[in-house]
Every structure is written in structure tokens, then in C-alpha cells.
Amino acid sequence: MPTKKPVIGLLGGGQLGRMLCQAAGPLGIQVAVLDTEDCPAKQANHNDLHVTGSFKDPEKIKLLATRCDVLTVEIEHVDTEILEEIATRGVEMPTPDGKYKMLKKVPCHPSWKTIRMIQDKYQQKEYFARNGIPVADQMAIESGKGRSDSLDEAAWKYGFPFMLKGSKGSYDGRGNFKVNGPEDLKNVTEQMGDQPLYAEKWVPFEMELSVMVVRTEDDRGNLKYVHPYPVVETIHEDSICTKVLYPPRNVPEEVKKRAQTVACDVIASLWGRGVFAVEMFLLHDGQILVNEVAPRPHNSGHFTIEAVPQMSQYKAQLYSILDRLPEKSVNLTARVPSAIMLNILGGAQKESHDKLVELAEREYDVWTDVYVHLYGKESKPGRKIGHITATGQGSVERLAEMMSPLIKTMDEIRAERIGSKLVHTPTAHVKVAPLVAITMGSDSDLPSLAAGMKILDEFHVPYEVRITSAHRTPHHMMKFAAEMAKSTCKVIIAAAGGAAHLPGMLASEVHIPVIGIPIKASVLDGVDSLHSIVQMPRGIPCATVGIGNSTNAALLAVRILGAAYPEYAERMKQYQENMKTEVLAKDDRIQSVGWESYLKDMQKK
Template identity: 60%
Template structure:
């Protein structure tokens, strides 16, 4: 009989806590790397937990030494050490460090998706330093006003974004974003935002084995936080919701590793779908699926997929 797998989790916040709640009735053990009193540790006290930062390479290696699989609560982790673990040990990293690294740089993420035929808003890299103002002027001439200035890294929930509505905003952009690596994105006057969770499994060669999308939900954001979710979306035709599922599945098919992924999308004024960004983990837009679907919550799906167990047909 093979030993029971232990999942190492980088991050023990709200999402990690809910993952532990799903793991308990399945008899799946989770070891958490985070601060001593992190929310997930409050309900998952075991000897394998490690106190420290989930960005600390030495701590990540220590966690990996106790686990058969490493997973993440957040994409903002050290992918260099995860690559080392995945390529030099028998510990699996789910999702793959390649996916995490791609998603960490939102410009590279968009460029990769565009190269694979995924519908995304047009974007261009912004030069930094002394050349930034001239680069912003060039983008304004290319896109016209308004357009979006976005930080390439460490931005989430609408943070790290600035709408450029006129020339006066360029000085503000240099002052607030001058120290960051940035990109410009053509403004999309969308009518609503959708989110689609997709479960992905793969074979031993890294090829997609199964993709299982959840129903599309409409998300409403207030103060950069997802405050409300509607299922079904209030004014989006069923055919557009199905198209959103197809696009989201196509996105996840082009990533690497097992797990659950949230694909956030815009619905344009013409009911076209544009991919906004990807979260390679459980997502706030998916909390309702703890009770709203007959097969499994996003947390059980995360556990089932990364352990390569059987998913619903």
C-alpha cells in the first residue's frame, strides 16, 4: 500500500483555510508554510506545518522535504525554487512552476495568450526610466484616450492599474508607476465581467488529460474586491456564457500542471469575450460552488486534480 500523499501549501490565508476544510473529510493531509497564526493553521494544526514566509526559498525546500505535492494559495511565489524542486526531486508542483511564472508577468501572460489565438485586448510594453513619458505619449497616439496602464507584476484585484484619460494623466502615471515594470492595454468598454473556473488534469508527459469548466458567473467588484457573484449572469445570453466556458477551457488547455484555474473575462458591448487574467488556484468568484453544483466545490476539485484522482465525467 502506497503511503498517503501529503500536500504542501504555500500560503495559509482564507483560501488555504477553505482548502483544509475540504481536505479533512477526504483524509488528505495538508502541511502549510505561512505565519504562525495564519487562518489555515488555526483549523489545521499538525507537526508538518512550518512557520515563515511562503516566499522564503529555504522554507519552501523544507516544506517540500515533508510532502509529495506542492501547491499554492497565491501565485506570488518564488518560481525559481519551485523549478528546482520540480526538476531535481520527486515532489510534484501543481500547478507547474511554468504556469506560475507566466502568470506573474501580466504582459507576458497576455502576449502568450495572444500568440495562441486567445482573444485578449491589444497591449504593448512600456519603457521605464527616463524614456517612460515618451513611451506613454507613443501609446496615447497609438490607442487614443482612454487606455489602461498596468503593472506587469504583483498586481491583483484591480490594484496596479491606472486609467489614462487625457494627457494630464501622463505625469501622474510617471510619478506613480515610474519605478514599476509596466505595460499599456487598449481600453475595453465592457458591459460586464465573467469568471469561469476550470479543472485541469494532465498525463505523465504534461499533455492535457481532462478539462472540466464550471458554469460562468458574473462578478461585481467594489473597492477592488469581488463583492457579488451572480449565477446565472444577469443580462448575459446563455450562448455567450457557453462561449466564455469554451474560451476559458482553451486558456487552461494552454497552461501547464494540474489544478483549478479561474479565468476572468470581459463581455464587450458586442457580446464578444476577451480574457482579462488568470488565477492558478481557487478564487473568490468560486465560493458559491461549495453548494451550487452537484459534483464538487472548487476546493475538492483542487485536491482531486492535484492528486490525480478521478473527476466527474
């Protein structure tokens, strides 16, 4: 079945396959799915290339191979023997004239070598360790008779607690067992059965991180490049990933960069093209250990659909597998400052999650966008049946605050499912993200600022008010500036008197406009403050208004916001129209009542 455009053959049609197909449709890329007839992927991808059956069935895989140009997987638990055979020996198919049979080699991306190695989690990490990748200490546990001694050795080597993990076939944290003390050693076989096991040193991590990486190579297997997506924080409950936060909370830039470098190193050491997830532990001392790799799109990369829309993990998977992704065209920059992904897990009842979806369809504030992804799967308790991604224009902490009603509902559904009492996640009251920050060197400046605050209220501008002295609290001021540079704020208003350094120092720290209000101090009538604020050196501008004139500072802030939001530009026009009307009315009155009477009325007030 030769088609002009290359066809991707996909083993497995679950949610990852579904989202891959959803990305492929608009790009005109054809996908042939091997899975059951009603699987999530096929609902979104209807063509005559499908193979109905199990992605574990070698004959079906061969049939799929005859219909495509490259094979890929949405799950690593596949038969790599058959993938190797198809890639190296070929699959038998009729010649175009139908008279003979020929062998067609169909490559697999990522390579069957990568998949095979990753299937054994113990071997995977041994391999990484040999390649200089930081991983937790581990040792293989013997099977059968040797197991007991082997467990004792692990206990002796790592102390308690330590982890026991199944080497094969486990995902979503299944097959992990924490050995808290000698008494747990007796229950190992009961808990874990006879499967191949390995022991891992207990890693008291601060946070779990994940980085998706795009890898391409040429047809001879020479690496072309690896590129990382932004790092995310992953949160697991009941051993299942439930939340992903971009960016990770309170992680220094240096650590994030290092996580990306480690992730790229890991993936560079593998074989084949595609996207890969690298899950990592961030320890308290800042050390990063690689936990495991998934050779495919991953739950921790769902956020890229909306946060990196120009190249989501699914688009990247399609393009990289087809080797249609030149290095110059790989732009994995997030297009929003923050994003949070929440998995929708099936609840106690089939419709338990409906309220979560309904809640997601409601607006939170004008800055928060919430996207629902349902997978077309029947709901079963604990099953991943969809996810919700929210994107924000401010910090991830603020976004988490905005999403707290959703998180609370997730908690309720989980509590009902696992039959536990509800532990409430603290639900912060939803605040509109500020557009203007007003700050002053001392609270004695507050009276002068009140008029400006009233103007912002009048124009419906959300703002926050802070006290940050340049001289008494220089570090606090710097911290405030760093916060502002990353916040939703578009303008800072800063007031100071005397040797007025606050506005200029803030301007040095942020990239947004700073409006300075000189405050009249005890001497010099405010001229000292004015000159201290307005005469900034070349390179760092400070927009200065008249002495004590917070009204004009606020009005200037509104004019600046008007550049980004037409609603403020319109309100400003209306304000100016009203000023004109007022003055004209006064002119009318002075003409009609005469200046003496007008003056008398003024003096009465």
C-alpha cells in the same frame, strides 16, 4: 516523513488555503501548510506537517517539500525558481535510515512554468494572444528614460482613455491606473512608481465574467482534460471583487457556452493540474476578451462550495492535484438554480461587519439559504475577512431581491469605510417566490378565475397573476413561458375561451404541468374551449378541468404541489375532511327539519 497517503504541501495559508484545508479534512487528505503560525489555514488544519514561516522563504519551501508529495500555491506571487529546482533537480533530504542525503523531486501543480508566466500580466496576455485567445490590445511601456516616449506612443495608439497596469505583483486591481487624458500622463510615475508597466486599450465592457476550470494531465505533462464550472458574473467596487452572481444576469446561453469554451482554451494552453480562474470581459457586441488568469482557487469560485457541493473548487483542486479525478467523475453542474456571493470586507471599525453576519443568520424566505464563511482574520478596513453565499430556488434576480437587506448593509459599511455618502442600492420589498402562475388570455376571464385565487389564498400558496394572450400577444406569451420555465413556479394555470390556445401553447413551451380552464364564450356553451384545450396532440399534455371551474384548477394545483411539499398534501386532506363534514351536516339537517323547510330556507338565501 513518509506517510501512506500523499500529502499536499501548500505555499500560503490565507483564506484560500483555509477553505482548501476545510475541504481536505473530511476527505482524509493531508495538507502541510507553509505560513505563519496563526494564519487562517492552520486554524482549520492541525497536524505536525506544518512549516512555520514565510511562503517567500526558499529554505522553508524546501523544508515543506521534504514533507509532502506535491506542492501547490494559494497565491501566484511565489518564487518559481525554487519550485522549478525542487521539481526538476529535487530537494535534499535524509534517506529513511538517516545515514545519507538523497534528492527527492516534488512536482508543483499547477506547474512552476504556469505560475512564472502568469506572474507577468503582460507576458501572460502576449502568450494567450499567440495561442489565439482573444485579449485586449496591449503594449509594453519602457522603463527609465524611454518611459515618456513609450507613454506617448500608447496614447497615440489607443487614444484616451487607456489603461496602465503594473506587470507584476499586483492583484485585486491594485497597480491599475486609468489614463483619462494627456494631463494624467504627468502623474504616471507618481501613481505607479518605477515598476514595469504595460498599456492596454480601454475596453468598455458590459459585464465581467469568470469561469473556473479544472485541468488535469498525466505525469509526463500530457493534457487529460479541461472542464469548466458554470459561468458567473463578477462585480467589482474600488477595484475589489465584491459580488459574484450565478448565473450572470441577462446573458444568453450561447454567450455563456462561448465563455466556457474560451476559458477551457486558455487553460488547455497552460501546464500542470489544478483549478484555474479565467476572468473575462463581455463587450457590448457580445465579444469576449480574456482579462487574466489565476492559477488556483479564486474568489469567483467560492460560490461552488454550496452551489456545486459535490465538487467545489476546493475539492476539485485537491482531487486534480492528486490526479484522483477521473474524467467520468467530474460533475460540475450547479445543484441550485441561483447563487450570490458577497465578500465581507473589513469596515471602519473592527466590528463593522458584525451586523452583516447577524443579518445573514436570519431567514429571508423558505427558498433562500444563506451561508457565512469567516476567515479567522483580523478585520482591517477593506480587507477580505469573509464571504457570504446565498443560494436560491428561483432566478438570480429574485435572489438579489431577497438579499437586498444584506447588500444594503454592505453598502453602508463601505460608505462608512471610504467616508463617502451612502448611495442606496434600490432595495426591493421582499416577496415570497410564487409556486403557481395564473394567466388568462383576456381580463374578461378574470371573474371566472377569482374563485381559484381564493382557493390558493386559503391553502397559503404563493402565486402570481398575469395576462398573456396567445393570439393578441404571442411573443409576450412565449416570453412569459420562458420565464416560467426558469422560475420557482411548479404549476401554471391558464384560462381561455373559444379557440382556446393559451393553455396548450404554454404547455408546449414549459416542462412543468399546465392546467387548462375552458372558459364559456358567447356561443357553444364552452364546449369549443373545452375541446380546444383537452384534445392536445400526443407529446404535449394539458391537464384540463371542467368549463369555468377555476376552483378545481386551483385544487388540482394544490394536489400537484402536495407531491413536492407534504404541507400541501396535509392541507388537502384537511380540506376534503371539511367538505365531508359539511355535507354530512346538511344530511343531518334535511333529516331533522324535513325537505320542505330545508327548501324554504334555501330559497330565502
